[in-house]
Each structure stands twice: as structure tokens, then as C-alpha cells.
Amino acid sequence: MLYQGLIERYRKYLPVSAKTPVVSLCEGNTPLIHSKVLSGVTGLKVYLKYEGLNPTGSFKDRGMTMAISKAKEKGVEIVACASTGNTSASAAAYAARCGMKSVVLIPNGNIALGKLAQAMIHGAKVLAVEGNFDDALNLVKEITEKYPIELVNSINPFRIEGQKTAAFEICDSLGDAPVFHAIPVGNAGNITAYWKGYTEYFQNKKSKTLPRMLGFQAAGAAPIVINKPVKDPQTLATAIKIGNPASWKLALAARDDSKGLIDSVTDKEIIAAYKLLASEGVFVEPASAASVAGVIKLNTQGYFKKQKNVPLVCTLTGHGLKDPNIAIANVSKPIIVKPQIKEIIKKIGF
Numbered sequence: 001m002l003y004q005g006l007i008e009r010y011r012k013y014l015p016v017s018a019k020t021p022v023v024s025l026c027e028g029n030t031p032l033i034h035s036k037v038l039s040g041v042t043g044l045k046v047y048l049k050y051e052g053l054n055p056t057g058s059f060k061d062r063g064m065t066m067a068i069s070k071a072k073e074k075g076v077e078i079v080a081c082a083s084t085g086n087t088s089a090s091a092a093a094y095a096a097r098c099g100m101k102s103v104v105l106i107p108n109g110n111i112a113l114g115k116l117a118q119a120m121i122h123g124a125k126v127l128a129v130e131g132n133f134d135d136a137l138n139l140v141k142e143i144t145e146k147y148p149i150e151l152v153n154s155i156n157p158f159r160i161e162g163q164k165t166a167a168f169e170i171c172d173s174l175g176d177a178p179v180f181h182a183i184p185v186g187n188a189g190n191i192t193a194y195w196k197g198y199t200e201y202f203q204n205k206k207s208k209t210l211p212r213m214l215g216f217q218a219a220g221a222a223p224i225v226i227n228k229p230v231k232d233p234q235t236l237a238t239a240i241k242i243g244n245p246a247s248w249k250l251a252l253a254a255r256d257d258s259k260g261l262i263d264s265v266t267d268k269e270i271i272a273a274y275k276l277l278a279s280e281g282v283f284v285e286p287a288s289a290a291s292v293a294g295v296i297k298l299n300t301q302g303y304f305k306k307q308k309n310v311p312l313v314c315t316l317t318g319h320g321l322k323d324p325n326i327a328i329a330n331v332s333k334p335i336i337v338k339p340q341i342k343e344i345i346k347k348i349g350f
């Protein structure tokens with residue numbers, strides 16, 4: 001049978017009924033790619049959960065298929081979100097899929113080009129707020145409380161429900177939960193969702209163990225690590241440029257209940273990890289590389305010293321094509337040549 005998306009695959013673990021009109025773009029079912037490079041560096045069995053291969057290029061589609069299906073069931077006509085880019089791209093696509101209107105509030109000048117293009121082409125009303133993500137989220141919360149518009153940020157519980165299926169897929173692929181799970185943290189919905197997924201699978205005896213959750217924020221936007229909100233967050237990983245995460249408390253619970261940690265990585269470490277992944281053929285957006293940067297940092301500190309060859313999964317949250325400008329800024333420019341074989345062969349190195 002054709003794959004029909006994660007709601008059909010994991011229906012029995014999701015709050016849907018026969019009456020729920022499923023709005024899907026066949027999201028989920030993303031590959032778990034073995035990383036030779038990172039396994040070599042750490043001595044662990046490192047796998048990459050490549051969420052950039054979702055329909056709109058990020059993990060947000062997992063939550064959006066649920067949030068939009070439930071909104072449709074309720075008769076909602078307009079959905080809204082604040083976003084650093086990926087949520088807006090996903091909301092716009094899923095709203096378009098079922099003939100709903102979408103409104104997205106983005107921090108003006110602070111979202112990657114690909115994401116802006118997606119929200120626009122899918123017909124969202126794009127409002128660029130002169131402020132940061134946290135400002136936009138506060139505004140959209142207030143607006144959706146006062147007007148008949150459904151909020152589809154990750155404080156919408158159906159988003160978390162959809163996103164938890166990534167943990168199910170990992171357990172189904174590996175035959176159990178990994179020993180460690182590394183993940184970037186922004187608004188902290190995804191770490192919450194993974195932990196919920198792992199816990200539910202464990203309780204349902206679909207897995208025998210639970211992983212330690214290892215969350216990573218960007219150093220200039222690391223409120224959970226420094227234990228206070230950041231007024232003016234800074235990082236080139238714009239997806240996680242967030243100073244006051246909505247699911248802060250739930251992220252702490254995931255960290256503590258799993259005996260894991262939440263740490264920060266610098267932009268320099270993020271870019272090094274981003275390039276390392278690219279050298280192995282995996283192109284991600286900078287925020288996604290935070291999970292890998294974190295694993296490298298912990299490895300250097302000896303965190304995995306006693307663990308040999310155990311599975312560690314890194315979630316790679318978004319595709320590299322989302323943010324082409326960052327890629328181009330971090331490599332050398334194309335070499336311009338005349339249309340002559342002799343010159344080209346010389347440049348190739350013969």
C-alpha cells in the first residue's frame with residue numbers, strides 16, 4: 001500500500017478519530033542515515049534522522065499534519081503562527097492543502113530565504129514584524145485568543161502529538177530506543193515531543209529502553225542553559241534564534257527525566273558541524289547542525305568515554321536548501337572560466 005503519512009501509520013497513538021479529515025502531504029517516514037564520520041569521531045553508532053526530507057523540508061510537517069487536520073475537524077478557516085521560518089512554511093503548505101487561510105508572523109529580516117519563499121508561494125499572509133521571534137509569538141498568542149483564528153505554534157498540543165512520531169520511527173528502525181538522542185532546541189517543542197514519543201513507546205512495550213535527551217541551543221540564544229530569558233538573542237542559526245522558549249518547562253522535564261542535558265554550542269561549532277555533515281553528503285540548515293556540534297563538544301569533554309559502539313541519534317531538523325546564503329558564505333566562490341577545454345582541464349588540475 002502507498003505510504004499515506006504519519007497519521008495513518010501511527011493512528012492508534014494519535015488523538016484522531018474516523019471523523020478527523022486527515023490533511024497530509026505524506027510527511028514522516030524519513031531516513032535514519034548511518035554517519036561514518038561521526039561514528040568514527042565518537043566511537044558510537046551515530047545515526048542521522050534526516051528530517052529535511054519532509055515535504056516542506058523540516059520536521060514541522062509532522063506537527064502540522066496533526067494541527068491542521070484537527071483544525072479542519074473543528075471547522076477552522078484561518079490558522080496563524082509566529083515563526084523563525086520553518087513553521088510558517090509548513091503551516092502555509094498544509095493550509096493550502098485543505099483550502100484554509102494562513103497568517104504568519106516572522107521577525108523582519110531574520111528568516112532564511114527558502115522559508116520565506118515557501119510561505120509566500122503557498123499563499124500565506126506574511127507579516128514581517130519589526131521585532132524578534134519572541135515578540136511575534138506574544139502577538140500571535142494574543143491575536144488568536146481574541147479572534148477566530150487557530151494557533152498552530154507548538155503550544156498547540158496537536159503539534160507535539162504529530163512530532164512525537166519521529167521517536168516512534170527511530171525505535172521501529174533500530175528495534176529499540178537509542179542510548180542517546182541529540183537535538184537542537186529553539187522554542188523547545190521538539191525535544192518535548194521526542195521525549196513524549198519515547199516515553200509512550202516504552203510504556204506501550206514497543207521499546208525496552210529510554211534514551212538520554214541531549215539538547216543544544218545556540219550560545220547567543222541559550223536561555224535554558226543560562227537559566228534566564230535572553231532579551232536580544234543572537235546566532236546565525238536563525239531557526240533557533242529564540243530568547244524565551246514556549247516549552248521551557250517541558251524541555252527541563254525531558255532533560256531531567258531522561259537524565260540528559262541541555263548545553264550550548266557556538267556559531268563557530270555549528271558551522272564546523274554543518275560542514276562536516278556536508279562532507280559526508282548530508283546538507284542541513286545551520287540550526288540542524290547544532291545537534292551534531294553538541295555531540296562533538298560532549299565527545300571532546302569525554303562525556304561518551306564509557307560508551308562504546310552504542311546507538312546515538314542526531315535529529316537533523318531542516319534541509320540545507322532552506323538557507324542557501326549561509327552555505328555560499330562558508331565556501332569558496334565558483335571559478336569563472338572561458339568556454340575552452342584547455343583552460344577548464346587546467347583548473348581541474350591536470
Ligand code: F0G
Binds near residue numbers: 082084085186190191
Ligand atoms: N531546527 C529547525 C530547523 C527549526 O526550524 C527549529 C524551530 C528548531 C530546530 C527548534 O525546534 O523550536 O521545537 O525547539 N523552528 C521554529 C519555527 C521556531 O518557527 O520554525 P523547537
